């Protein structure tokens with residue numbers, strides 16, 4: 001059987017890390033695409049030269065031509081600009097909207113059967129723009145944010161409880177921005193919900209509240225430290241987990257920016273919710289029960305995503 005093909009559109013910090021991880025996990029052959037000339041070719045060669053040392057077999061190539069995306073099973077999109085200190089993800093909307101449209105056209109022309117994972121920010125809005133531009137079915141186009149936000153939440157909780165990250169489960173819903181909704185009630189250590197752990201004296205409500213806020217600010221904390229760009233190792237790991245669930249039909253339950261129509265009272269919007277990812281793409285939206293406080297936070301987050309969707313619409317209107 002031929003190997004799968006993974007196309008990475010954007011060969012910057014996240015794109016390069018994605019390529020290395022896809023190689024290490026032997027997910028398939030890898031094509032790195034970028035508008036910068038030479039850079040994707042150079043990174044591809046560098047990663048290919050790691051393969052004899054790391055013992056993985058994969059053809060790794062770099063390109064500036066969308067035609068090389070032909071036949072890709074998975075496309076992971078990081079093309080665009082990352083934020084700098086003091087910027088919010090939303091500040092990137094103008095430039096990255098244009099980038100998503102050109103990437104969408106490339107996907108439409110060369111790999112319309114792929115499963116597409118968008119990472120470019122502001123995520124929830126960019127994945128919607130990309131979906132429209134590529135014309136693929138909604139279940140084949142998804143955004144990576146929830147896995148990353150939940151990973152940050154899990155890491156902070158594991159540190160607080162002094163337990164293995166493997167035993168911490170956590171959920172973050174809503175948009176990938178300051179309004180994201182870390183769900184404490186659905187977060188647990190080996191099945192024991194966090195509110196019970198507080199009662200058991202493992203932590204305090206105050207500390208958990210601080211962790212929730214640190215999770216919301218997780219991206220900004222890293223931007224502030226790096227100064228020249230945004231996080232890339234954990235975002236790449238998170239997208240690879242989604243790609244693996246699709247390629248191996250694992251049916252993982254993962255929080256992703258998915259197109260929600262009907263569930264959660266939404267009538268057609270990309271936003272972070274738990275989904276099942278398998279061979280058909282987003283196979284199911286998992287609608288969990290939210291209490292009044294959680295619903296209020298989720299609705300607030302949905303409002304922020306909708307407001308940014310309007311910004312894109314107004315940009316189009318003013319562009320004529």
Ligand code: APR
Pocket residue numbers: 009010011012013014015033034035036078079080081082083092096099102103119120121122229230231232235
């Ligand atoms: N088509 C293809 N690639 C493009 C385009 C385009 N129109 N415009 C820019 N790029 C490429 C750049 O040349 C660069 O190599 O996208 C790459 C982005 O890489 P980085 O600047 O290193 O950014 P990265 O950290 O990888 O983040 C990419 O993901 O998390 C989000 O906010 C982040 O939107 C940003 C994206």
